Amino acid sequence: MVFKVYYQETINQVPIRENTKSLYLEGSSVGEVRKKIADRNFNIEFVQEVTGAYLEYEKQNKDFKVLEIG
Template sequence: MIFKVYYQESLKQVPVRENTKTIYMAADSEREVRTKLSDRPFNIEYVEAVKGKYLEYEQQNEDFEVLEIE
């Protein structure tokens, strides 16, 4: 499953919508996404599953790239 992760680049940074970045990750669950990103200094705001028409829409974006972390 593909997940879209909304995050700030610093754990110390207060979430501000204009500074929010996104990445896409392949994982089996939200917990797995958070575990895989735990070694990075990200302040994760929200993780959502992307599927169906929503996934098709996101794939049309030229910046769409799925991050594979073991």
């Protein structure tokens, strides 16, 4: 499954919509995705599974890239 992670770049950064970044990861659950990026010191706002029409829409974005994190 593909998940979209909304985050701030540092754990101390207060979530502000204009500063929110996102990335895509593959995983079997939200918990697994959170574990994969735990060492990056992000302030994670939300992790959302992306499927169906929403995934197809996201793939149209030129910046769409699913990160490979082991």
